Amino acid sequence: MPVPTTPIGRVLVTGGASGLGAAVVDAVLEAGGTPIVLDLRVEGVADGVDAVAVDVTDTAATEQAVRDAAERHGGLDAVVTAAGIDKPAPIGGLSATDWEQIVGVNLLGTAAVVRAALPTLEENHGRVVTIASSLALRGVGDGTAYSASKFGVRGFSQALAAETAGKVGVTNVIPAGMRTNFFADRTEQYKPGPDALLIEPSYVANVVLFALAQPAGCEIREVSVMPATEPSWP
Template sequence: MTSSAAPGAGPTVLITGGSSGLGAAVVTAVAKAGGRPLVLDRQAPVGGVSWVECDLADTRAAEEATRRIAAEAGGLAGVVTAAGVDVPGKLADVDGAAWDRIVAVNLLGTAAVVRAALPYLERSRGTVVTVASTLGIKAVSDATAYCAAKFGVVGFTRALAAELAGRVGVTLLIPGGMRTAFFDDRDAEYKPGPDANLNDPADTAAAVMFALSQPPGCAVRELVVCAERETSWP
């Protein structure tokens, strides 16, 4: 990570969804590496990490929150868009507002945060790590909104990498299922079974740190990280 933080502080990395799941694992990894994690989320992260409350489905508010926290921190060395939501079900059964929110948080919120962060990342020659999913490259039933959003993140990130080449590092992370609370509120039919092969989010966070640690001019373009026997890949 290149440094853009105040003297005496480590590189500053903004993490969306940093209060839980993969986002929280990235916050921990950044802090352990000597960096300075910042969080955008609807709930406060643990450990006194600097954060701004934000609903990423409100894209203009997400932009403003990103600019605010970046300015207060004195810049950004990296952005990790780990926030994600899903409500699985057949298209006809998922409420329209819920369907729209899945796309808004996962795709439109990602683009909004990156858009607002770009001036800071260009100054630091920093890195963006977007978080897609194995369901961004493999479609399954009862996941039309999530697949649409994550397929969108894949396309967005690949286009972004071409657009920002030589100015900002861009990495697309494609994680498989992880042992997080992401599945907790689902109906039983959509929850992983007790013998499911899921990754520890700390292991996926380590891949994020690898991408963030690349020097300017060297980009890890795409990473697929999943449990060895996780069935969503390939």
């Protein structure tokens, strides 16, 4: 007997102009859904996709952008919070501004988007997919801000799932390093080497779509996606 699935509807994706976010947008389109992109820059987003430039560290602007998107599309069925940044450095070598920006994008931006989307998601029995990291499971040196933010995303997701159980689905996806431009602006010390274990963002996007398509009443609460020989897990 085939398992019923939930149609992929109107999906707001933060960080949707590049990397994992762009892969999620492609997957939503392929599944017949309607992606809506929020990103700091929206150049490169496919023609016909609703895309709005916003800095997710600006809470008021972000919340307004989410509400406006919901109004334009007659509601939202899901939110995927794929916006994320990092700047590896020893804690004493990372400025307060950089530390706060990393936490602001990764954790506070996630919360701002979800908070603004919650009324329409509750109305539509929608879903939230948050993106953490394998560094939300184990912290590493020179990654204090990033690990703190991603540990926070994981905790936020668990608390949100408990708070909205039966009303909104919540899934926390924990990917290891992906083959994206996430590492492009780093010094050589912090770039993956030629033999680095990285996965394609499309693999993680497939997992996101799988979570969004679960039948009503069934939720995937947490899932890790990584190479078979990933050293940062468990």
